[in-house]
Amino acid sequence: MGRGPRCVLLWWRLQQPLPAKVPAPLRTEAWQDLQLWTQLGAWAEQRHTWALHSKMSVEVLGSISPPKGMVAPYPDFFAGLAKLSRRTAEAFQRAGLDPEFDSKAISDQLLKLLDIEEKGFNEGNVMDLMQKYSGEFEQLGSLQQQYYKTHQAELEKLGSRNIHKQIQNDLRELAQRGSKGQATPADIEMLRVYFGSRPNIARLITDFAPVCDRLAQLAKKSRDGESLTDDDDKWIQDYGVTLAGFSFYYGDSYEVPRDDFPIVTRVFSNPVGDSMLYAGLARPQALYIIIPVGKTLQLYRGAVMAYREFVRPNDKLLDDESWRDLISKGQTPPAPPFTKSFYAETSVTELLQQLRAQSSRENPNYGDTRDLLWQINARATAQDLPQLLEFLTHTKADENGEAADELATIIARLPWKPHEKEMVKLLASDDYTLANAAARMLMEQPAMLDVGALTANLPPNPFAQNAYIARF
Secondary structure, three states: OOHHHHHHHHHHHHHOOOOOOOOHHHHOHHHHHHHHHHHHHHHHHHHHHOHHHOOOEOOOOOOOOOOOOOOOOOHHHHHHHHHHHHHHHHHHHHHOOOOOOOHHHHHHHHHHHHHHHHHHHHHOOHHHHHHHOHHHHHHHHHHHHHHHHHOHHHHHOOOHHHHHHHHHHHHHHHHHHHHOOOOOHHHHHHHHHHHHOOOOHHHHHHHHHHHHHHHHHHHHHHHHOOOOOHHHHHHHHOHHHHHHHOOOOOOOHHHOOOOOOOEEEEEEEEOOOOEEEEEEEOOOEEEEEEEEEOOEEEEEEEEEOOEEEEEEEHHHOOOHHHHHHHHHOOOOOOOOHHHHHOOOOOOHHHHHHHHHHHHOOOOOOHHHHHHHHHHHHHHOOHHHHHHHHHHHHOOOHHHHHHHHHHHHHHHHOOOOHHHHHHHHHHOOOOOHHHHHHHHHHHHHOHHHOOHHHHHHOOOOOHHHHHHHHHHO
16 A cells, blocks of 8 residues: 555544543534544645655644643554554665765764854854754764763863863864874774664664554543543653654754644646646644543643645745745745644734733742743744833833743744834843843844944944954
């Protein structure tokens, strides 16, 4: 059976009838529509993956909320995904796609990565580079840790401030020797550590299978009305971090997720109308559902893929980069009509109103504030910048410093160039938190800074000076 039929069979299991033991909200038409949205999203991903190999046609789930989390009640789906993962890993291994160890080639790779890291530190955008090359930096981190363990005694004599710099210098010299074919036996041992820590697709897929097995076990409990253990609940709480490891996030970089989830693919070309049908995914959406738990009702939150399909003229063709640019500007096409049974998106304007009301309370709820900021981050686009800046400007740090920090992070990733003057003015704020937030926003994308405008209005404080330095 080919890859297409297998996937279709696996997706079909998300529409299997659920027994009466399953909570009523999961047996509604709205829930079935939600599963259809998920199935279409998975199909769009598959279509995108195989786009270069196919001809053009011409004619949720774990949540973290007491009392315990839950997994969607589709054990056959997760069991099938585990089986498919193992078959795929075996196919990779049989194909012999894993490269052989070559000390010179590995040294060249290491030297290139060290250059990228050094450039990032010099230009002040090392965090962006660590997100872009997360897998490579994770590999470098493993090498640095092993090198430290091997040379710990001599490195600690240098003092904690100098250890990292010395490790980087030593690794650079090691890579330079290897690149010239002059690696020592000790160098070869370290290069093997580096080689062995590389992202390995076959190994990742092999490791993913047991995760699917566990999801199948938990899904069976959800379907059969069986209570979860404390160990089950802990596993669900950690599921997001577990999944980040399979998405090439380095260290705790998953805390600032990459905005690279949106993808798009061409499905159908209409030569008569000179247009193209597209299918794709926008940013993931929060999913909320109320489930009976004993004699009470429990609100759960997860995430769902946001499938889109739309037509565009052939003179406005899209690829992933231009699709993501459209989404960042708030030009995402509407969701399919069938999603109206379960889908209602709250605007950033409404979320900011809720955040303002939450902040004005005598004892604001920390969890609610974090949730609102999370939703704003998931939805914010360039069109929301004026009200985001307005809200930030009037935020009182002593009352809501965390909101100011988080809003600065959200604004920093958006195309803020048209609002640069407003942000530069914030550098002169007497409020430490606001001035610091402005500097952080400007330093996040220093290439966008207007040096003339910045120097002409440069306030005499360290935040402004840091923004100026970051530009160069």
